[in-house]
Amino acid sequence: MPKQPLAYYDPEFLESTDARPIRLLAEYLEPARRFRLENIQDTVVFFGSARVHSREDAEQALQVLQKKRGRRTAEHARLLKRSRKAIKWSRYYEEARELAHRLTTWSLSLEDPHRRFVVTSGGGPGIMEAANRGAFEAGGKTIGLNIRLPFEQGPNRYITKGLHFEFHYFFMRKFWFAYLAKALVIFPGGFGTLDEMFEILTLSQTRKLSKKLLVILYGSEYWNEVFDLRPLADWGAINESDLDLLCRVDSADEAFEELKKFLETHHMVPQTAQEQKAPGIAKTRG
Numbered sequence: 651m652p653k654q655p656l657a658y659y660d661p662e663f664l665e666s667t668d669a670r671p672i673r674l675l676a677e678y679l680e681p682a683r684r685f686r687l688e689n690i691q692d693t694v695v696f697f698g699s700a701r702v703h704s705r706e707d708a709e710q711a712l713q714v715l716q717k718k719r720g721r722r723t724a725e726h727a728r729l730l731k732r733s734r735k736a737i738k739w740s741r742y743y744e745e746a747r748e749l750a751h752r753l754t755t756w757s758l759s760l761e762d763p764h765r766r767f768v769v770t771s772g773g774g775p776g777i778m779e780a781a782n783r784g785a786f787e788a789g790g791k792t793i794g795l796n797i798r799l800p801f802e803q804g805p806n807r808y809i810t811k812g813l814h815f816e817f818h819y820f821f822m823r824k825f826w827f828a829y830l831a832k833a834l835v836i837f838p839g840g841f842g843t844l845d846e847m848f849e850i851l852t853l854s855q856t857r858k859l860s861k862k863l864l865v866i867l868y869g870s871e872y873w874n875e876v877f878d879l880r881p882l883a884d885w886g887a888i889n890e891s892d893l894d895l896l897c898r899v900d901s902a903d904e905a906f907e908e909l910k911k912f913l914e915t916h917h918m919v920p921q922t923a924q925e926q927k928a929p930g931i932a933k934t935r936g
Contacts, residue, residue, distance in 0.1 A: 677822040681815050685830065688813060691764035692917065693793060693830040694753060694909065696746055697846050698777025698837030698868075704747075705740040712737060742837050742869060743780040749835065749902040750784030750792075753909060758790055760918075765791055767832060767913060772796065772823075773805045773814060777837045782808035795823050824849060832917045833864040833909055838872040851895055855888070862916040866905055867896045 663669055703711070712733040718726065750769045757767040769785035771778035773794025785792035786808040794809035797817050805814055817823040828850060836847050847867075853859050867873050879896070882888045899905045 674819060674822065677817055677819055678825070681826055684812065684815075688791065689764050690768050690791070690793075690813075690830070691762075691766050692832045693768045693770040694833045694835065694913075695770045695827050695831045696750065696777060696781035696835050696837065697772070697839060697843045698742065698746060698780075699839040699843060700772075700774045700776040700778060701840075702739050702743045702776040702780070702838070703736055704743050704780070705737065708733070708736040708740040739838070742777060742872075745868070745902045746777050746780035746835075746837055747784035747787075749905050750781040751788045752784075752902065752906045754785040754788035754790035754792070756906075756910060758788070767917075768793055770795065770827070770831070772842075773809060775804070775806055777839065779806035779808060781835075782806055786810070795826055797823050828853060828859065831863065832861065832913060833866065835866045835868055835905060835909075837868045844876075854895055855892055862912075864909065864912040865896050866908060867898045868900070868905060870898055870900050873898070 657663055658672075664672065712730075715726070715730055715733050753767065754769055757765075760766055768791050769781050770793040771781040773782070773796030778794070782792045782794060783806070791810045791813060792808060793813045793815070794805055795815050795817065796805045797820060805816075815823075815826070817826075824846065827846065831850075834847070834850060836843060847865070850863070850865060854863055854865070879888070879893055883890050883893055897908055899908060
């Protein structure tokens with residue numbers, strides 16, 4: 651008679667509905683262990699579209715389209731228009747890369763036994779790749795919190811070895827974004843970016859975070875077209891002061907100065923004895 655495997659070695663059980671609590675706990679404990687081993691104290695998270703390309707890639711794509719011969723169809727014209735828009739959008743890739751590079755260079759200069767303000771992204775392409783790339787090029791550690799999806803979300807090559815995380819559950823991934831973050835930089839993006847931003851804003855508004863958190867909205871040209879929060883305050887749906895939860899910037903210089911000033915003011919103070927015993931785990935409520 652074949653030997654029955656131990657329950658925690660049984661793949662059929664571990665992938666079952668009954669074992670879901672174990673999988674959830676694993677997506678908390680396994681990252682916590684790695685952050686502790688890597689001595690990571692806190693992070694700065696970059697959010698933004700997975701569909702933004704580097705300027706080099708966007709220009710090459712346009713050149714390929716322009717060289718195509720034959721009858722110029724309506725579809726070809728649409729692709730050309732979108733490709734030209736991609737070049738304009740590529741500025742956000744380059745600026746996210748520059749900002750991550752500057753932030754990492756600055757954080758590496760700090761005299762601290764822990765790795766501070768480590769650039770973190772969702773681990774995929776686009777703005778996520780740009781952020782990881784900038785930090786990588788500056789010689790620092792950089793984190794990718796990836797989610798398993800049927801499209802878009804393969805991990806980029808600039809994530810530090812040992813700091814690439816794969817999540818099945820969106821809410822566990824969001825937990826790790828919020829748990830270690832001291833600041834967020836929100837570049838132009840779609841539904842996912844908006845979802846992540848508003849979840850963090852809600853946690854901050856309802857004081858479910860016991861830390862000061864800076865939220866930078868990057869790119870007025872884009873975001874002013876996408877949404878306007880002023881009517882929420884005018885109608886009384888939010889407090890007037892809630893509008894100040896977002897800091898709006900339009901350049902890597904502005905963003906870096908806001909980040910540096912905020913982090914130096916609110917998060918560069920001596921740790922308590924309790925915090926020193928548990929590096930890598932940020933303080934939150936609950």
